[in-house]
Amino acid sequence: MKEKIKRKDTKQKILLNIINSSIDSQEIERKKIASFLHDNINSLLSSAGLHLNTFTVQHEIKSEEIHKAKTILSQAHELLRDMSHDLVPSLLVRFGLIYALEDLCEKNSNSAIVFKFSSSIPTNKRYTEKFEMKLYFIVTELFNNIIKHSDAKESNLSLIEKNNLLILRIDDDGIGFKTQKPKDLEGFGLNRIRARIKKYKGTISITSKENEGTQIKIQIPLPH
Numbered sequence: 001m002k003e004k005i006k007r008k009d010t011k012q013k014i015l016l017n018i019i020n021s022s023i024d025s026q027e028i029e030r031k032k033i034a035s036f037l038h039d040n041i042n043s044l045l046s047s048a049g050l051h052l053n054t055f056t057v058q059h060e061i062k063s064e065e066i067h068k069a070k071t072i073l074s075q076a077h078e079l080l081r082d083m084s085h086d087l088v089p090s091l092l093v094r095f096g097l098i099y100a101l102e103d104l105c106e107k108n109s110n111s112a113i114v115f116k117f118s119s120s121i122p123t124n125k126r127y128t129e130k131f132e133m134k135l136y137f138i139v140t141e142l143f144n145n146i147i148k149h150s151d152a153k154e155s156n157l158s159l160i161e162k163n164n165l166l167i168l169r170i171d172d173d174g175i176g177f178k179t180q181k182p183k184d185l186e187g188f189g190l191n192r193i194r195a196r197i198k199k200y201k202g203t204i205s206i207t208s209k210e211n212e213g214t215q216i217k218i219q220i221p222l223p224h
């Protein structure tokens, strides 16, 4: 009898693990799609709209077709915006970056690793939507690396605002890695993060030593 209950328990645990991991990978896919839509399609639509506007100003043309094309573009823009919102974690959109990151730490903590969160910024602080989204995806990408590669027991995320900069520190007590290897050997993740931070005129420094964990410091100018 006892043996039977035990087996049922294990079976349920396995099932829960399968469900949880499929939700996790769904979330990762959603984030990828959302950030792709946001970063690429959005700017293509904006650029098409801009060209249309310039054309009509330069040629002083009043055309029904161009007017319709502009309306269609702005509808596509709105649809895309709605869709990105659906894809991005609703906590981020509703309660902002600080709240969503605190929640992310809690959600990613388990018996193997704990993500500790500290922030001198009020939880209800809001930045621009674009800024919040970018930073959220950067942190999720770095957390994924810690979970996937570091074998750490503890990770700390801290946030402060100083001299018009948002300063994020993420460290872990895991196995570390060689940071001096050429950047083109880094995976998609770190390269994408570097590109995003550069676009925002920020800086990232990664200090990591084998068996001594990894410390990452990101400084990004606050949006106006």
Ligand SMILES: Nc1ncnc2c1ncn2[C@@H]1O[C@H](COP(=O)(O)OP(=O)(O)OP(=O)(O)O)[C@@H](O)[C@H]1O
Binding pocket: 145, 146, 148, 149, 150, 172, 174, 175, 176, 177, 186, 187, 188, 189, 190, 191, 214
């Ligand atoms: N916190 C960490 N601890 C230990 N090793 C790390 C850590 N972060 C990154 N690495 C190492 O740096 C490499 C590059 O990371 P990067 O995120 O660029 O690529 P990836 O995680 O391998 O692939 P992807 O992010 O595209 O799924 C990793 O493969 C891993 O070896």
Ligand SMILES: [Mg+2]
Binding pocket: 141, 144, 145, 187, 188, 189, 190
């Ligand atoms: Mg990665």
